[in-house]
Amino acid sequence: MAKDYSYEIEIKVRDYECDAQGIVNNANYQHYFEHARHEFLEHAGCSFGAMREAGIEPVVARIEINYKNSLRGGELFVCKLFMRREGIRFVFYQDIFRKSDGVLCAEAKVTTVCTREGKIIKGDELVEMLGEYISE
Amino acid sequence: MAKDYSYEIEIKVRDYECDAQGIVNNANYQHYFEHARHEFLEHAGCSFGAMREAGIEPVVARIEINYKNSLRGGELFVCKLFMRREGIRFVFYQDIFRKSDGVLCAEAKVTTVCTREGKIIKGDELVEMLGEYISE
Protein backbone atom coordinates (compact mmCIF):
# COMPACT_ATOMS: atom_id res chain seq x y z
CA MET A 1 0.00 0.00 0.00
CA ALA A 2 1.54 3.29 -1.11
CA LYS A 3 1.82 5.91 1.60
CA ASP A 4 0.43 9.33 0.88
CA TYR A 5 3.62 11.39 1.04
CA SER A 6 3.32 15.18 1.00
CA TYR A 7 6.92 16.00 0.14
CA GLU A 8 10.01 14.43 -1.36
CA ILE A 9 13.57 15.53 -1.99
CA GLU A 10 16.35 13.93 -4.01
CA ILE A 11 19.81 13.83 -2.44
CA LYS A 12 23.12 12.36 -3.59
CA VAL A 13 25.38 10.55 -1.14
CA ARG A 14 28.66 12.37 -0.58
CA ASP A 15 31.72 10.14 -0.30
CA TYR A 16 32.71 11.56 3.10
CA GLU A 17 29.36 10.35 4.47
CA CYS A 18 30.51 6.75 4.04
CA ASP A 19 32.51 4.92 6.68
CA ALA A 20 35.19 2.24 6.51
CA GLN A 21 32.56 -0.32 5.52
CA GLY A 22 32.14 1.68 2.31
CA ILE A 23 28.51 2.45 3.12
CA VAL A 24 26.76 5.52 4.49
CA ASN A 25 27.35 5.69 8.23
CA ASN A 26 24.11 5.09 10.16
CA ALA A 27 24.14 8.50 11.84
CA ASN A 28 24.21 10.24 8.48
CA TYR A 29 20.73 8.98 7.66
CA GLN A 30 19.59 11.07 10.60
CA HIS A 31 21.26 14.05 8.93
CA TYR A 32 19.43 13.24 5.70
CA PHE A 33 16.11 12.94 7.53
CA GLU A 34 16.69 16.24 9.35
CA HIS A 35 17.66 18.02 6.16
CA ALA A 36 14.54 16.67 4.41
CA ARG A 37 12.31 17.87 7.27
CA HIS A 38 13.82 21.35 7.19
CA GLU A 39 13.47 21.52 3.40
CA PHE A 40 9.87 20.35 3.70
CA LEU A 41 9.08 23.01 6.31
CA GLU A 42 10.68 25.71 4.15
CA HIS A 43 8.72 24.40 1.15
CA ALA A 44 5.54 24.55 3.24
CA GLY A 45 6.21 28.22 3.96
CA CYS A 46 7.21 27.52 7.54
CA SER A 47 10.98 27.63 7.70
CA PHE A 48 12.88 26.61 10.80
CA GLY A 49 14.06 30.20 11.09
CA ALA A 50 10.51 31.54 10.76
CA MET A 51 9.34 29.31 13.59
CA ARG A 52 12.17 30.48 15.80
CA GLU A 53 11.25 34.09 15.07
CA ALA A 54 7.67 33.23 16.05
CA GLY A 55 9.09 32.01 19.35
CA ILE A 56 8.35 28.39 18.52
CA GLU A 57 11.20 25.97 18.99
CA PRO A 58 10.40 22.56 17.56
CA VAL A 59 12.39 19.81 19.24
CA VAL A 60 12.84 16.15 18.43
CA ALA A 61 11.59 14.04 21.32
CA ARG A 62 12.11 10.60 19.81
CA ILE A 63 13.48 9.04 16.68
CA GLU A 64 13.09 5.50 15.37
CA ILE A 65 14.98 4.33 12.31
CA ASN A 66 14.80 0.94 10.60
CA TYR A 67 17.82 0.24 8.45
CA LYS A 68 16.86 -1.90 5.47
CA ASN A 69 19.53 -1.53 2.78
CA SER A 70 22.78 0.41 2.63
CA LEU A 71 23.53 3.39 0.43
CA ARG A 72 27.00 3.79 -1.09
CA GLY A 73 29.11 6.76 -2.16
CA GLY A 74 27.70 8.69 -5.12
CA GLU A 75 24.28 6.98 -5.06
CA LEU A 76 21.16 9.05 -5.53
CA PHE A 77 18.25 8.58 -3.17
CA VAL A 78 14.85 10.12 -2.57
CA CYS A 79 13.60 10.98 0.90
CA LYS A 80 9.79 11.01 1.02
CA LEU A 81 7.78 12.15 4.01
CA PHE A 82 4.44 13.06 5.45
CA MET A 83 3.61 14.57 8.81
CA ARG A 84 0.76 13.95 11.20
CA ARG A 85 -0.43 15.64 14.35
CA GLU A 86 -0.88 13.11 17.12
CA GLY A 87 -2.08 14.89 20.26
CA ILE A 88 0.56 17.49 21.08
CA ARG A 89 3.07 15.66 18.93
CA PHE A 90 3.97 16.39 15.33
CA VAL A 91 5.16 13.10 13.88
CA PHE A 92 7.16 12.83 10.67
CA TYR A 93 7.09 9.57 8.73
CA GLN A 94 10.10 9.52 6.43
CA ASP A 95 11.36 6.89 4.00
CA ILE A 96 14.58 6.81 2.00
CA PHE A 97 14.56 4.99 -1.34
CA ARG A 98 17.58 4.35 -3.56
CA LYS A 99 16.80 6.08 -6.85
CA SER A 100 18.33 3.54 -9.23
CA ASP A 101 16.00 0.70 -8.23
CA GLY A 102 13.50 2.18 -5.77
CA VAL A 103 14.68 -0.10 -2.98
CA LEU A 104 13.74 1.05 0.52
CA CYS A 105 16.96 1.84 2.40
CA ALA A 106 15.73 3.34 5.67
CA GLU A 107 12.45 4.35 7.26
CA ALA A 108 12.08 6.74 10.16
CA LYS A 109 9.42 7.91 12.56
CA VAL A 110 10.44 11.22 14.08
CA THR A 111 8.38 12.57 16.95
CA THR A 112 8.65 16.29 17.57
CA VAL A 113 6.97 18.73 19.92
CA CYS A 114 6.79 22.50 19.89
CA THR A 115 8.27 24.44 22.77
CA ARG A 116 8.24 28.10 23.78
CA GLU A 117 10.86 29.26 26.25
CA GLY A 118 11.58 25.65 27.07
CA LYS A 119 7.98 24.70 27.78
CA ILE A 120 6.02 22.30 25.59
CA ILE A 121 3.09 23.98 23.85
CA LYS A 122 0.24 22.60 21.77
CA GLY A 123 1.63 24.17 18.63
CA ASP A 124 -1.64 25.37 17.12
CA GLU A 125 0.35 28.11 15.36
CA LEU A 126 2.25 25.38 13.54
CA VAL A 127 -1.01 23.77 12.43
CA GLU A 128 -2.12 27.09 10.97
CA MET A 129 1.21 27.58 9.24
CA LEU A 130 1.31 24.07 7.78
CA GLY A 131 -2.39 23.63 7.04
CA GLU A 132 -2.81 21.19 4.17
CA TYR A 133 0.63 19.74 4.79
CA ILE A 134 -0.54 18.02 7.94
CA SER A 135 -2.03 14.63 7.10
CA GLU A 136 -5.09 13.29 8.91
CA MET B 1 15.58 1.12 39.61
CA ALA B 2 19.20 1.28 38.55
CA LYS B 3 20.01 -0.63 35.39
CA ASP B 4 22.85 -3.12 35.49
CA TYR B 5 25.25 -1.49 33.04
CA SER B 6 28.29 -3.50 31.94
CA TYR B 7 30.30 -0.63 30.49
CA GLU B 8 30.58 3.14 30.61
CA ILE B 9 32.70 5.74 28.90
CA GLU B 10 33.15 9.45 29.58
CA ILE B 11 33.12 11.80 26.60
CA LYS B 12 33.35 15.57 26.28
CA VAL B 13 31.17 17.43 23.80
CA ARG B 14 33.20 19.09 21.05
CA ASP B 15 31.99 22.53 20.00
CA TYR B 16 31.66 21.54 16.35
CA GLU B 17 29.12 18.90 17.40
CA CYS B 18 26.68 21.66 18.36
CA ASP B 19 24.32 23.24 15.86
CA ALA B 20 22.90 26.74 15.51
CA GLN B 21 20.65 26.13 18.51
CA GLY B 22 23.82 25.92 20.59
CA ILE B 23 23.13 22.33 21.57
CA VAL B 24 24.50 19.01 20.37
CA ASN B 25 22.84 18.14 17.05
CA ASN B 26 20.54 15.12 17.42
CA ALA B 27 22.46 13.01 14.93
CA ASN B 28 25.65 13.38 16.94
CA TYR B 29 24.16 11.38 19.79
CA GLN B 30 24.08 8.48 17.36
CA HIS B 31 27.81 9.05 16.82
CA TYR B 32 28.34 9.00 20.59
CA PHE B 33 26.31 5.81 20.96
CA GLU B 34 28.21 4.14 18.11
CA HIS B 35 31.57 5.18 19.52
CA ALA B 36 30.57 3.85 22.97
CA ARG B 37 29.52 0.50 21.47
CA HIS B 38 32.79 0.14 19.58
CA GLU B 39 34.81 1.06 22.67
CA PHE B 40 32.78 -1.44 24.70
CA LEU B 41 33.41 -4.21 22.16
CA GLU B 42 37.12 -3.43 22.13
CA HIS B 43 37.13 -3.40 25.93
CA ALA B 44 35.35 -6.78 25.89
CA GLY B 45 38.16 -8.19 23.73
CA CYS B 46 36.00 -8.24 20.64
CA SER B 47 36.95 -5.26 18.54
CA PHE B 48 35.00 -4.28 15.47
CA GLY B 49 38.08 -5.09 13.41
CA ALA B 50 38.46 -8.50 15.06
CA MET B 51 34.88 -9.38 14.18
CA ARG B 52 35.42 -8.37 10.58
CA GLU B 53 38.52 -10.55 10.43
CA ALA B 54 36.39 -13.41 11.79
CA GLY B 55 34.05 -12.79 8.87
CA ILE B 56 31.33 -11.44 11.12
CA GLU B 57 29.82 -8.14 10.08
CA PRO B 58 27.56 -6.71 12.77
CA VAL B 59 24.95 -4.38 11.35
CA VAL B 60 22.49 -2.03 13.00
CA ALA B 61 18.95 -3.05 12.06
CA ARG B 62 17.05 -0.52 14.14
CA ILE B 63 17.74 2.39 16.45
CA GLU B 64 15.41 4.16 18.86
CA ILE B 65 16.50 7.27 20.70
CA ASN B 66 14.57 9.28 23.27
CA TYR B 67 15.88 12.81 23.66
CA LYS B 68 15.42 14.03 27.22
CA ASN B 69 17.79 16.94 27.82
CA SER B 70 20.27 18.74 25.61
CA LEU B 71 24.04 18.72 25.94
CA ARG B 72 26.03 21.88 25.20
CA GLY B 73 29.53 22.58 23.97
CA GLY B 74 32.28 21.53 26.37
CA GLU B 75 30.00 19.53 28.65
CA LEU B 76 31.13 16.16 29.94
CA PHE B 77 28.80 13.20 29.75
CA VAL B 78 28.90 9.50 30.51
CA CYS B 79 27.49 6.91 28.12
CA LYS B 80 26.51 3.73 29.99
CA LEU B 81 25.38 0.54 28.30
CA PHE B 82 24.55 -3.10 28.58
CA MET B 83 23.84 -5.60 25.86
CA ARG B 84 21.40 -8.46 25.66
CA ARG B 85 20.83 -11.29 23.22
CA GLU B 86 17.22 -11.42 22.12
CA GLY B 87 16.77 -14.29 19.65
CA ILE B 88 19.11 -13.62 16.78
CA ARG B 89 19.37 -9.97 17.81
CA PHE B 90 22.05 -8.36 19.93
CA VAL B 91 20.41 -5.36 21.57
CA PHE B 92 22.35 -2.51 23.16
CA TYR B 93 20.67 -0.41 25.82
CA GLN B 94 22.57 2.86 26.09
CA ASP B 95 21.99 5.93 28.23
CA ILE B 96 23.77 9.26 28.19
CA PHE B 97 23.99 11.23 31.42
CA ARG B 98 25.38 14.75 31.83
CA LYS B 99 28.29 14.42 34.23
CA SER B 100 27.83 17.66 36.17
CA ASP B 101 24.42 16.73 37.56
CA GLY B 102 23.72 13.18 36.42
CA VAL B 103 20.71 14.25 34.38
CA LEU B 104 19.60 11.76 31.71
CA CYS B 105 20.09 13.40 28.30
CA ALA B 106 19.32 10.60 25.87
CA GLU B 107 18.50 6.90 25.95
CA ALA B 108 18.87 4.52 23.07
CA LYS B 109 17.90 0.97 22.16
CA VAL B 110 20.09 -0.24 19.32
CA THR B 111 19.20 -3.52 17.66
CA THR B 112 21.99 -5.23 15.78
CA VAL B 113 22.35 -8.54 13.97
CA CYS B 114 25.41 -10.44 12.82
CA THR B 115 25.89 -11.09 9.14
CA ARG B 116 28.36 -13.17 7.13
CA GLU B 117 28.69 -12.39 3.45
CA GLY B 118 25.51 -10.39 3.64
CA LYS B 119 23.45 -13.16 5.25
CA ILE B 120 22.12 -12.89 8.79
CA ILE B 121 23.65 -15.48 11.11
CA LYS B 122 22.86 -16.48 14.68
CA GLY B 123 26.13 -15.01 15.91
CA ASP B 124 27.06 -17.73 18.39
CA GLU B 125 30.70 -16.79 17.84
CA LEU B 126 29.89 -13.35 19.20
CA VAL B 127 28.32 -14.89 22.31
CA GLU B 128 31.51 -16.85 22.91
CA MET B 129 33.66 -13.78 22.38
CA LEU B 130 31.56 -11.57 24.67
CA GLY B 131 30.64 -14.13 27.31
CA GLU B 132 30.02 -12.38 30.61
CA TYR B 133 29.37 -9.08 28.82
CA ILE B 134 26.06 -10.33 27.55
CA SER B 135 23.33 -9.68 30.11
CA GLU B 136 20.56 -12.17 30.74
Add this chain to the structure above:
Amino acid sequence: MAKDYSYEIEIKVRDYECDAQGIVNNANYQHYFEHARHEFLEHAGCSFGAMREAGIEPVVARIEINYKNSLRGGELFVCKLFMRREGIRFVFYQDIFRKSDGVLCAEAKVTTVCTREGKIIKGDELVEMLGEYISE
Protein backbone atom coordinates in the same frame (compact mmCIF):
# COMPACT_ATOMS: atom_id res chain seq x y z
CA MET C 1 40.31 38.91 -13.53
CA ALA C 2 37.90 36.03 -13.88
CA LYS C 3 39.43 32.61 -13.40
CA ASP C 4 38.87 30.03 -16.08
CA TYR C 5 36.92 27.45 -14.11
CA SER C 6 36.28 24.09 -15.72
CA TYR C 7 33.49 22.90 -13.41
CA GLU C 8 30.97 24.25 -10.96
CA ILE C 9 28.35 22.75 -8.70
CA GLU C 10 25.55 24.35 -6.71
CA ILE C 11 25.04 23.18 -3.14
CA LYS C 12 22.66 24.24 -0.38
CA VAL C 13 23.87 24.56 3.20
CA ARG C 14 22.24 22.03 5.50
CA ASP C 15 21.33 23.35 8.95
CA TYR C 16 23.32 20.64 10.75
CA GLU C 17 26.45 21.94 9.01
CA CYS C 18 26.23 25.14 11.05
CA ASP C 19 27.74 25.45 14.51
CA ALA C 20 26.74 27.41 17.60
CA GLN C 21 27.83 30.65 15.91
CA GLY C 22 24.99 30.04 13.44
CA ILE C 23 27.41 29.80 10.52
CA VAL C 24 28.83 26.86 8.59
CA ASN C 25 31.60 25.25 10.64
CA ASN C 26 34.99 25.78 9.02
CA ALA C 27 35.68 22.08 8.58
CA ASN C 28 32.51 21.66 6.55
CA TYR C 29 33.92 23.82 3.76
CA GLN C 30 36.51 21.08 3.36
CA HIS C 31 33.64 18.63 2.96
CA TYR C 32 32.10 20.90 0.31
CA PHE C 33 35.41 21.20 -1.53
CA GLU C 34 35.94 17.41 -1.42
CA HIS C 35 32.42 16.73 -2.65
CA ALA C 36 32.89 19.23 -5.51
CA ARG C 37 36.19 17.56 -6.52
CA HIS C 38 34.60 14.11 -6.55
CA GLU C 39 31.62 15.38 -8.55
CA PHE C 40 34.00 17.07 -10.97
CA LEU C 41 36.02 13.88 -11.42
CA GLU C 42 32.85 11.86 -12.01
CA HIS C 43 31.66 14.53 -14.47
CA ALA C 44 35.02 14.30 -16.24
CA GLY C 45 34.52 10.56 -16.67
CA CYS C 46 37.06 9.70 -14.03
CA SER C 47 35.20 8.79 -10.87
CA PHE C 48 36.98 8.21 -7.59
CA GLY C 49 35.86 4.59 -7.77
CA ALA C 50 37.17 4.22 -11.31
CA MET C 51 40.58 5.47 -10.25
CA ARG C 52 40.67 3.04 -7.36
CA GLU C 53 39.81 0.20 -9.73
CA ALA C 54 42.69 1.36 -11.95
CA GLY C 55 44.90 1.01 -8.89
CA ILE C 56 45.37 4.75 -8.61
CA GLU C 57 44.78 6.22 -5.18
CA PRO C 58 44.71 10.01 -5.26
CA VAL C 59 45.62 11.51 -1.91
CA VAL C 60 45.45 15.04 -0.59
CA ALA C 61 48.95 16.20 0.39
CA ARG C 62 48.13 19.75 1.38
CA ILE C 63 45.14 22.02 1.69
CA GLU C 64 45.00 25.81 2.05
CA ILE C 65 41.72 27.57 2.69
CA ASN C 66 41.11 31.30 3.02
CA TYR C 67 37.87 32.10 4.81
CA LYS C 68 36.35 35.30 3.48
CA ASN C 69 32.67 35.37 4.37
CA SER C 70 30.43 33.00 6.29
CA LEU C 71 27.62 30.90 4.90
CA ARG C 72 24.46 30.36 6.95
CA GLY C 73 21.85 27.62 7.18
CA GLY C 74 19.77 27.21 4.04
CA GLU C 75 21.94 29.44 1.86
CA LEU C 76 22.77 28.37 -1.67
CA PHE C 77 26.35 28.55 -2.86
CA VAL C 78 28.31 27.61 -5.97
CA CYS C 79 31.66 25.85 -5.78
CA LYS C 80 33.74 26.55 -8.91
CA LEU C 81 37.03 24.85 -9.64
CA PHE C 82 39.78 24.19 -12.10
CA MET C 83 42.67 21.78 -11.85
CA ARG C 84 46.26 22.07 -12.95
CA ARG C 85 49.15 19.64 -13.16
CA GLU C 86 52.21 21.07 -11.42
CA GLY C 87 55.05 18.56 -11.67
CA ILE C 88 53.83 15.36 -10.06
CA ARG C 89 51.09 17.29 -8.27
CA PHE C 90 47.51 17.73 -9.35
CA VAL C 91 46.36 21.00 -7.84
CA PHE C 92 42.71 21.99 -7.50
CA TYR C 93 41.81 25.66 -7.24
CA GLN C 94 38.35 25.92 -5.74
CA ASP C 95 36.23 28.92 -4.82
CA ILE C 96 32.90 29.06 -3.04
CA PHE C 97 30.54 31.92 -3.85
CA ARG C 98 27.24 32.67 -2.10
CA LYS C 99 24.59 32.43 -4.78
CA SER C 100 22.33 35.28 -3.66
CA ASP C 101 24.96 37.98 -4.16
CA GLY C 102 27.99 36.27 -5.66
CA VAL C 103 30.16 37.10 -2.65
CA LEU C 104 33.30 35.00 -2.31
CA CYS C 105 33.00 32.95 0.89
CA ALA C 106 36.04 30.69 0.77
CA GLU C 107 38.87 29.86 -1.60
CA ALA C 108 40.97 26.72 -1.49
CA LYS C 109 44.11 25.35 -3.06
CA VAL C 110 44.15 21.58 -2.73
CA THR C 111 47.32 19.74 -3.66
CA THR C 112 46.92 16.08 -4.48
CA VAL C 113 49.24 13.35 -5.70
CA CYS C 114 48.54 9.97 -7.20
CA THR C 115 49.73 6.86 -5.41
CA ARG C 116 49.83 3.17 -6.30
CA GLU C 117 50.26 0.69 -3.47
CA GLY C 118 51.29 3.55 -1.23
CA LYS C 119 53.98 4.89 -3.56
CA ILE C 120 53.69 8.26 -5.27
CA ILE C 121 53.43 7.94 -9.05
CA LYS C 122 53.50 10.53 -11.83
CA GLY C 123 49.84 9.94 -12.61
CA ASP C 124 50.07 10.04 -16.40
CA GLU C 125 47.00 7.77 -16.50
CA LEU C 126 45.07 10.52 -14.76
CA VAL C 127 46.20 13.04 -17.37
CA GLU C 128 44.90 10.76 -20.09
CA MET C 129 41.60 10.24 -18.27
CA LEU C 130 41.10 13.95 -17.60
CA GLY C 131 42.51 15.38 -20.82
CA GLU C 132 40.85 18.69 -21.55
CA TYR C 133 39.85 19.10 -17.91
CA ILE C 134 43.43 19.78 -16.89
CA SER C 135 44.22 23.49 -17.28
CA GLU C 136 47.59 24.71 -18.56
Add this chain to the structure above:
Amino acid sequence: MAKDYSYEIEIKVRDYECDAQGIVNNANYQHYFEHARHEFLEHAGCSFGAMREAGIEPVVARIEINYKNSLRGGELFVCKLFMRREGIRFVFYQDIFRKSDGVLCAEAKVTTVCTREGKIIKGDELVEMLGEYISE
Protein backbone atom coordinates in the same frame (compact mmCIF):
# COMPACT_ATOMS: atom_id res chain seq x y z
CA MET D 1 64.55 20.57 16.25
CA ALA D 2 61.76 20.10 18.74
CA LYS D 3 59.13 22.81 18.72
CA ASP D 4 58.25 24.47 21.98
CA TYR D 5 54.63 23.39 22.31
CA SER D 6 52.55 24.99 25.05
CA TYR D 7 49.71 22.47 25.07
CA GLU D 8 48.88 18.94 24.01
CA ILE D 9 45.83 16.74 24.09
CA GLU D 10 45.39 13.03 23.42
CA ILE D 11 42.46 11.96 21.27
CA LYS D 12 41.30 8.58 19.98
CA VAL D 13 40.03 8.21 16.43
CA ARG D 14 36.35 7.27 16.31
CA ASP D 15 35.41 4.76 13.63
CA TYR D 16 32.77 7.04 12.11
CA GLU D 17 35.52 9.59 11.41
CA CYS D 18 37.03 7.23 8.83
CA ASP D 19 35.88 7.16 5.24
CA ALA D 20 35.62 4.39 2.65
CA GLN D 21 39.41 4.33 2.33
CA GLY D 22 39.51 3.13 5.93
CA ILE D 23 41.40 6.20 7.06
CA VAL D 24 40.36 9.38 8.85
CA ASN D 25 38.68 11.69 6.35
CA ASN D 26 40.80 14.78 5.68
CA ALA D 27 38.17 17.21 6.93
CA ASN D 28 38.08 15.50 10.30
CA TYR D 29 41.65 16.60 11.03
CA GLN D 30 40.28 20.12 10.94
CA HIS D 31 37.75 19.06 13.58
CA TYR D 32 40.58 17.63 15.68
CA PHE D 33 42.62 20.82 15.32
CA GLU D 34 39.60 22.98 16.23
CA HIS D 35 38.79 20.85 19.26
CA ALA D 36 42.44 21.02 20.41
CA ARG D 37 42.44 24.83 20.08
CA HIS D 38 39.23 25.15 22.08
CA GLU D 39 40.54 22.79 24.76
CA PHE D 40 43.79 24.76 24.88
CA LEU D 41 41.93 28.06 25.26
CA GLU D 42 39.79 26.60 28.03
CA HIS D 43 42.94 25.22 29.69
CA ALA D 44 44.51 28.68 29.41
CA GLY D 45 41.53 30.14 31.27
CA CYS D 46 40.13 31.76 28.18
CA SER D 47 37.28 29.58 26.97
CA PHE D 48 35.56 30.20 23.68
CA GLY D 49 32.42 31.05 25.63
CA ALA D 50 34.30 33.49 27.86
CA MET D 51 35.62 35.33 24.83
CA ARG D 52 32.15 35.59 23.35
CA GLU D 53 30.86 36.99 26.62
CA ALA D 54 33.69 39.55 26.47
CA GLY D 55 32.35 40.48 23.04
CA ILE D 56 35.37 39.03 21.30
CA GLU D 57 34.64 36.70 18.43
CA PRO D 58 37.76 34.91 17.23
CA VAL D 59 37.47 33.81 13.61
CA VAL D 60 39.64 31.59 11.47
CA ALA D 61 40.95 33.58 8.49
CA ARG D 62 43.14 30.92 6.94
CA ILE D 63 44.08 27.30 7.48
CA GLU D 64 46.94 25.32 5.98
CA ILE D 65 47.24 21.58 6.58
CA ASN D 66 49.96 19.24 5.39
CA TYR D 67 48.88 15.61 5.39
CA LYS D 68 51.81 13.33 6.13
CA ASN D 69 50.48 9.98 7.31
CA SER D 70 46.98 8.61 7.75
CA LEU D 71 45.28 7.75 11.01
CA ARG D 72 42.97 4.72 11.20
CA GLY D 73 39.95 3.79 13.32
CA GLY D 74 40.72 3.33 16.99
CA GLU D 75 44.22 4.81 16.84
CA LEU D 76 45.37 7.19 19.54
CA PHE D 77 47.06 10.44 18.57
CA VAL D 78 48.38 13.52 20.31
CA CYS D 79 47.68 17.02 19.03
CA LYS D 80 50.39 19.46 20.16
CA LEU D 81 50.23 23.19 19.63
CA PHE D 82 51.65 26.58 20.38
CA MET D 83 50.28 29.98 19.48
CA ARG D 84 51.98 33.15 18.40
CA ARG D 85 50.83 36.72 17.88
CA GLU D 86 51.87 37.96 14.46
CA GLY D 87 50.66 41.54 14.02
CA ILE D 88 46.91 41.48 14.48
CA ARG D 89 46.88 37.75 13.84
CA PHE D 90 46.89 34.98 16.39
CA VAL D 91 48.49 32.00 14.69
CA PHE D 92 48.21 28.44 15.97
CA TYR D 93 50.85 25.91 15.00
CA GLN D 94 49.43 22.45 15.51
CA ASP D 95 50.85 19.00 14.87
CA ILE D 96 49.20 15.61 15.14
CA PHE D 97 51.36 12.62 16.05
CA ARG D 98 50.23 9.00 16.11
CA LYS D 99 50.77 7.82 19.67
CA SER D 100 51.95 4.29 19.00
CA ASP D 101 55.08 5.35 17.11
CA GLY D 102 55.22 9.14 17.31
CA VAL D 103 54.90 9.50 13.54
CA LEU D 104 53.79 12.94 12.36
CA CYS D 105 50.38 12.56 10.69
CA ALA D 106 49.35 16.14 9.98
CA GLU D 107 50.60 19.65 10.66
CA ALA D 108 48.52 22.78 10.55
CA LYS D 109 49.00 26.52 10.62
CA VAL D 110 45.76 28.19 11.62
CA THR D 111 45.54 31.96 11.32
CA THR D 112 42.87 33.62 13.42
CA VAL D 113 41.86 37.19 14.10
CA CYS D 114 39.69 38.71 16.79
CA THR D 115 36.53 40.53 15.82
CA ARG D 116 34.00 42.63 17.73
CA GLU D 117 30.62 43.18 16.12
CA GLY D 118 32.04 41.94 12.85
CA LYS D 119 35.02 44.30 12.84
CA ILE D 120 38.59 43.07 13.21
CA ILE D 121 40.23 44.29 16.41
CA LYS D 122 43.79 44.08 17.68
CA GLY D 123 42.80 41.63 20.39
CA ASP D 124 44.90 43.05 23.21
CA GLU D 125 42.32 41.62 25.65
CA LEU D 126 43.19 38.17 24.32
CA VAL D 127 46.89 38.79 24.94
CA GLU D 128 46.10 39.72 28.53
CA MET D 129 43.92 36.65 28.99
CA LEU D 130 46.46 34.27 27.47
CA GLY D 131 49.66 35.85 28.80
CA GLU D 132 52.33 33.18 29.09
CA TYR D 133 50.53 30.97 26.61
CA ILE D 134 51.46 33.22 23.72
CA SER D 135 54.89 32.28 22.36
CA GLU D 136 57.37 34.91 21.22
